[in-house]
Ligand SMILES: C[C@@H](O)[C@H](N)C(=O)O
């Protein structure tokens with residue numbers, strides 16, 4: 001089975017925003033993202049996991065240059081909706097493996113997570129799609145993560161014929 | 166501005182698994198996904214948000230036919246790693262808007278979330294990539310969600326449902 005990973009994408013120009021403990025009811029997600037959209041702020045990754053006790057966190061990333069603006073827009077909104085607080089983190093970076101059919105091929109996520117684990121790199125957030133597995137990590141770990149993932153997925157050579165999974 | 170949304174993807178054949186309160190340290194993600202990969206279980210969406218007090222949740226979806234097997238494999242692992250518990254939910258469905266450049270185009274997420282909000286549909290999980298915004302919702306809401314999203318994004322009549330491979 002051919003190596004499906006075609007490339008690695010990294011992005012250091014990201015800031016992570018987390019709206020902590022939002023009420024888990026219809027309309028909340030829209031209330032957070034409409035003001036950002038109206039202001040033309042580019043939201044990149046959005047992650048929300050399951051709720052507990054009626055609340056959950058909603059995190060997203062924006063370019064670092066947009067962080068101040070995003071915070072100014074959302075702080076009043078966050079208060080009004082009864083969320084606990086808004087936190088932000090500029091020392092994150094995004095690293096993704098990209099390739100067709102990744103998501104449904106067992107082993108790619110495990111290999112990506114294992115590679116980062118072997119480097120002692122903590123995975124702060126995970127988001128996936130059919131063609132991409134994205135991890136947010138500490139910015140200080142990005143170069144090491146990229147090198148290790150390139151090696152693990154054999155990205156410097158032409159596509160190998162041997163099963164990679 | 167051109168409509169970037171090319172289509173809607175829905176999947177009813179999903180079960181959601183959440184490993185609750187895993188320790189947020191390197192190696193944990195690998196410890197969860199290697200056994201699933203070795204067993205050839207197709208993991209589709211993976212979502213992990215930021216941690217609080219050193220723990221976070223890791224959720225993922227599998228085809229419903231794989232749920233029992235995934236649980237059997239992971240229950241001992243979950244205990245050993247000191248996570249709180251493993252929960253599963255079979256009454257979920259996945260709905261995604263798909264299109265080039267969605268992620269960086271302000272407004273698409275807001276419109277998708279707003280459309281679901283207008284239908285009173287609760288968004289249980291969110292995961293995004295550059296070309297896809299995916300929401301997990303209650304399975305009972307899927308048909309109504311699909312119709313409303315088709316209308317909101319001016320897509321042609323609803324595609325027949327296709328389960329993920
Ligand atoms: C938390 C948020 O996603 C909420 N469940 C909503 O539907 O808007």
Ligand SMILES: C[C@@H](O)[C@H](N)C(=O)O
Pocket residue numbers: 113117121122123124187188189190191192193194195213221223
């Ligand atoms: C929670 C899990 O992702 C952990 N942070 C890890 O790096 O494996």
